[in-house]
Amino acid sequence: MIHLNSDRPITTTEFIVHSLSQDILNGNIKSGSKLKQNEISKRFNVSATPVREALKILTAKGLISFDPFKGAIVKGLCYKEAKEIYELRILLESKLITDAFEKYSTEYLQKAINIQEQIETCTDLNEWALLNANFHRCFWQSESGSRTFNIVETLIMAAIPYVSLSLFYKKPHIKSSNEEHRAIIEAYQKKDLKKLIYLNTVHTNKTKNILEDAIKNSL
Secondary structure (H helix, E strand, C coil): CCCCCCCCCCCHHHHHHHHHHHHHHCCCCCCCCEECHHHHHHHHCCCHHHHHHHHHHHHHCCCEEEECCCEEEECCCCHHHHHHHHHHHHHHHHHHHHHHHCCCCHHHHHHHHHHHHHHHHCCCHHHHHHHHHHHHHCCCHHHCCCHHHHHHHHHHHHHHHHHHHHHHHCCHHHHHHHHHHHHHHHHHHCCCHHHHHHHHHHHHHHHHHHHHHHHHHHC
């Protein structure tokens, strides 16, 4: 029975997604590589159905693209795209945090604390990246439905493969990120808007800088 940081056993599709994600992000499967369904089925000794579902999930996560003629292709993670994503996030998240601060809520504070507790016991880097997105979303969740929120949401989802890559490339980033998350929570708890924005900006910018080295050297 296989478990990934959870008490429940994972499905065959989830296991394939996890395994292929690990291989892509640590460079065992290079960008531009073609993922053939029959080869994946043979590797995991499964039928085509869970493989097709896994490829759909990997596409949604931004790790592969699907070409009607070439099939599933591992996407190249490039620093130019990452830099643009993170620079836009820094600008727009600061605005969202400011707007949401007017609707300060202990509910969002407690949600951030709960998610951070999950993050600190998480051993799967892909799941860590998803929890990380949920953590940051707490500080502007009240702006859900606004145009800025929707743009940032798109950027955050696009950033998830890059977050995973940064963790693969620089494992100490996990410890420092946790420390920074706790500082962000404290700033929100103390209702220090200026410090909250500063800490979020420094935190996001650090990931951008790690990615520059990771993409240049590991993919």
